[in-house]
Amino acid sequence: MNREEISRIAHADHPIKAPLGDDSVRALLAKGLPRGDERVLDLGCGTGEWLLRALETGTGVHAEGVDVSPEALAEADEAATRRGLRQRLVLHDQDAAKFTSPQPFDLVLSVGAAHAFGGLLPTLAAAREHLAPGGSVLVGDGFWDGTPSAEAVGMLGDFDDLATTVDRVVADGWTPVHGHVSTRRELDDYEWACWGGLAGWALDHGDDPQAPEVLATAGTRRTEWLHTYRDTFGFLTLVLRRTPDRS
Numbered sequence: 001m002n003r004e005e006i007s008r009i010a011h012a013d014h015p016i017k018a019p020l021g022d023d024s025v026r027a028l029l030a031k032g033l034p035r036g037d038e039r040v041l042d043l044g045c046g047t048g049e050w051l052l053r054a055l056e057t058g059t060g061v062h063a064e065g066v067d068v069s070p071e072a073l074a075e076a077d078e079a080a081t082r083r084g085l086r087q088r089l090v091l092h093d094q095d096a097a098k099f100t101s102p103q104p105f106d107l108v109l110s111v112g113a114a115h116a117f118g119g120l121l122p123t124l125a126a127a128r129e130h131l132a133p134g135g136s137v138l139v140g141d142g143f144w145d146g147t148p149s150a151e152a153v154g155m156l157g158d159f160d161d162l163a164t165t166v167d168r169v170v171a172d173g174w175t176p177v178h179g180h181v182s183t184r185r186e187l188d189d190y191e192w193a194c195w196g197g198l199a200g201w202a203l204d205h206g207d208d209p210q211a212p213e214v215l216a217t218a219g220t221r222r223t224e225w226l227h228t229y230r231d232t233f234g235f236l237t238l239v240l241r242r243t244p245d246r247s
């Protein structure tokens, strides 16, 4: 089974592919969408769940999503149609780092996709290119909540701690106007949804020739989480606006 299929099954019970609960997503989007007529862009939109929830906040909202996964975009397309949102959504199958648009956006999202740009600050630089005057960026990325093992860094990347992460964002010319640090429960719910969901699929599809491999993958990923990064991985989502240049 390929990575995309594994990911589709693993996220079936957690369509937001990041460790945030529904209330947290709602509160973050509310901060980024104060008017109800915004143009929203998601760089690394996956199956489009952030955009679909943004579109559901008001009929005046229009959204565009960019991702390199045709499978994820096909799911976004199908879900948007099912939820009556397709006419206000444009999907782009391309590298988000190379995406250009003739019109700017009032809210630029990028959650769990910083690797596509080479880290958090390059993600913000890319988001800034698309931002309308007075607009906001909603960005989500990891941080280390304690000293990670070399294995954890090798697996997830080299993050800063929470305070240093925010300091670097502020030093880069951004002002956080809202933020959410994923709770222990959100972090655990996400991992259990992914690896428990994948294991459950394998048990429910015992006749499928791929079931043993899927069950083994679920076990490996659960073990990696519990032994390698559960105690040190944190996730921060910020709503940012540009800090006025007073010089």
Ligand SMILES: C[S@@+](CC[C@H](N)C(=O)[O-])C[C@H]1O[C@@H](n2cnc3c(N)ncnc32)[C@H](O)[C@@H]1O
Pocket: 015, 016, 017, 018, 043, 044, 045, 046, 047, 048, 049, 050, 066, 067, 068, 069, 072, 094, 095, 096, 097, 110, 111, 112, 113, 115, 116, 117
């Ligand atoms: C962890 S998922 C997050 C999806 C979505 N933002 C969410 O929170 O539900 C990361 C996404 O980034 C996408 N991605 C990775 N590299 C990319 C690139 N260079 N350009 C666009 N998307 C990319 C992946 O295909 C995947 O859908």
